[in-house]
Amino acid sequence: MKTQKNNLRLLSILSRIVFIVMFCILFTSCVEEQQIEELVQEVDNGENTQEPQQIDETLVALPGLPDYTAGYDKWLKLNAEPIPPVPGGDPHNGTKNVYVNQERVTIAPDGEQTFPYPDGSIVVKEATRPNKDYIGLIAIMRKVAGSDPDHNDWEFIEYTRNDPDDDFTILARDRVCWGCHARVEDLDYVFTTLD
Ligand code: HEC
Known part of the structure; x- marks a missing residue:
């Protein structure tokens, strides 16, 4: 009975770890994606390109x-x-x-x-x-x-x-x-x- 309880607790801890790891992976990939999106947008807006030459x-x-x-x-x-x-x-x-x-x-x-x-x-x-x-x-x-x-x-x-x-x-x-x-x-x- 005791071992079964222990096993259950272990399982619950394990699943939590798995959940956290999954969450982290998802979160970082989301952030990366977001960053890429932002970068793409910046390039689109010309923010990352050189200032357009002022016409003198x-x-x-x-x-x-x-x-x-x-x-x-x-x-x-x-x-x-x-x-x-x-x-x-x-x-x-x-x-x-x-x-x-x-x-x-x-x-x-x-x-x-x-x-x-x-x-x-x-x-x-x-x-x-x-x-x-x-x-x-x-x-x-x-x-x-x-x-x-x-x-x-x-x-x-x-x-x-x-x-x-x-x-x-x-x-x-x-x-x-x-x-x-x-x-x-x-x-x-x-x-x-x-x-
Ligand atoms: C009757 C003489 C005379 C004729 C013809 C003449 N120039 Fe000059 N030119 C000068 C003199 C003297 C200067 C410098 C003093 C001044 O500008 O008053 C001068 C200056 C210049 C300058 C400035 C650089 C320099 O030599 O000091 C340019 C550029 C110039 N001339 C271009 C021309 C062009 C182009 C023509 C023809 C369409 C022409 N000139 C015809 C006498 C002449």
């Missing part, structure tokens, strides 16, 4: 200008002070700034500027016309390997607009520009040097 308004080219000029005014500025209009006739009439898409250390490794500019260089000059308060002229020199070996592979192009709400349109290019710029062939055709 300043990196959009001015209307009518080629995309490669986007954000040019964040590039290295060659001139320390704005370049004033040249009295008695200015080829790029206005107050000017000249930017290049290179690092200072690249074009002036020891503090002194070296030439020529590397392939892929883009020099952008903006001009605010006299008595105006918006950029009316953009002159560009862009170095594309093999494009024009006679002029150090620079492509010259100039855009203008007469109203701040207008798109820029092409005024002139290459041939018109070579005469003057050849005067500074030893500076790789670029008048403005790094200040």
